Amino acid sequence: MIVVMKVGSPAEEIERISQEFADWGLSPEKIVGKHKVVIGLVGETASLDPLQIQETSPWIETVLRVEQPFKRASLEYRHGEYSEVIVNTPDGPVSVGKHHPVAVVAGPCSVENEEMIVETAKRVKAAGAKFLRGGAYKPRTSPYAFQGHGESALELLAAAREASGLGIITEVMDAADLDKIGAVADVIQVGARNMQNFALLKKSRRSR
Known part of the structure; x- marks a missing residue:
């Protein structure tokens, strides 16, 4: 369910009704668009009457139910406002979203040595990339296959970041490795094998 606020709604009023929704046991999520603010309500909303919500504030324009199963990923949940992610890198902030140029990510499958990763970083930057992607920890089908250099590879990625100014993705x-990776990486990658590892996803969400 989403609550669409009127243009010019006072910030104090938005905070007040967000707190009221939280008191109802819901998780309000504020989505700030170019012209309006939308409050997404996550939780048990099936029994809520939209008119009841509408009456909580004269600044509410409309209340809509979101029918999509994956609400946070739905454009409907954002009331048509496309999301934007800003990643701070040594070369400055990089904006990712529909209204921005494609941010190119490039790099090797795995980090092998310092000379290789630093030279690769310089070359992909010269080609227009904004991020260097390299594997420190590698998922493998066989337990006997090379699984990356681990923590020592993170140090090499840090060296490549400093030498090139690129953002790092790994x-x-x-x-258990999140803190170590978060100290080096500007973006944390979660692979397909872990997309249903909800414990890892939740902890990744809370990392820096």
């Missing part, structure tokens, strides 16, 4: 395999 994959996390284990929640």
